Amino acid sequence: MDAGTLPPSRRAHAPTADPAGIQQPGRCILVGAGPGDPDLLTLKAVKAMGRATVLLVDDLVGDAVLAHAAPDARVIHVGKRGGCKSTPQAFIEKLMVQQARAGETVVRLKGGDPLIFGRSGEELEALRAAGIEVEVINGITSGLQAATALGVPLTHREHAHGVVMVTGHAAPGQREIDWAQLAQTAHAAQLTLVIYMGVKCAARIQAGLLQGLPAQTPVAVVQSASLPAQQRLISTLERLCTDMQVHGLGSPSIIVVGDVLRASAMLQQYGYASVPTELSESAESTESAGSSHVPAASRQGQFQFG
Structure with missing residues (x-):
């Protein structure tokens, strides 16, 4: 399609002209x-x-x-x-x-x-x-909506002093993101990581973050945030890719990484007083507003991330 032409479709009122008939810029x-x-x-x-x-x-x-x-x-x-x-x-x-x-x-x-x-x-x-x-x-960015879907803030006085919004991959020809360095910074400064467009690069992201964050760092994935097809997954950094594959999560998704997920209302509504430590398995529960995947740990005790 030539840049000077448009396909026939819906048409609004005609562009304006001044009294002399000269076309006014839009x-x-x-x-x-x-x-x-x-x-x-x-x-x-x-x-x-x-x-x-x-x-x-x-x-x-x-x-x-x-x-x-x-x-x-x-x-x-x-x-x-x-x-x-x-x-x-x-x-x-x-x-x-x-x-x-x-x-x-x-x-x-x-x-x-x-x-x-x-x-x-x-x-x-x-x-x-x-x-x-x-x-x-401005509009509501999907990273914020993902936090809302999880029932968790992105900052918290006890768990997160700031937020880093980062793309999952660099533009062609640019240096790739140093996930290990980012993880070390996030760990030292208590930052929440909100990763956009990271599904296809999840394995590389996971490997890099594990070089600077504990394996049991809580991670959440929200697919199609705010839509009827929304899905939510709570996992740990060491099990991120495995759990995403098990539950078939794909794009468009937001990945949230950090201790702030300890405050997740999503886990509390399933009977957890806090967040589980071990994620050897996952259980699926379906709600009216999409699906939620939560750890299949014993629900009789209290659990925490290590």
């Missing part, structure tokens, strides 16, 4: 669509979607979110799911600039928050370099 809005549940959209995001004449939409944005777009707006799906085919980033940036220059109100709709692993840095640079008016509307 604008671009980078909008966070949140983790998936449309009820978690901000009011500002909903208003922006309703005003947009063109929407460029990431793959993880569902139809329930898109229902807030104007009925006659153009909706262009550009992919952007980890490990899957998607529209080249440079093409997206060129399309945003061209449509804004044509007087369109362009919404670039991204899963989560546009400023957290959303490649908004490149898009902001391209738009500003082209002299296009641009606005950013």
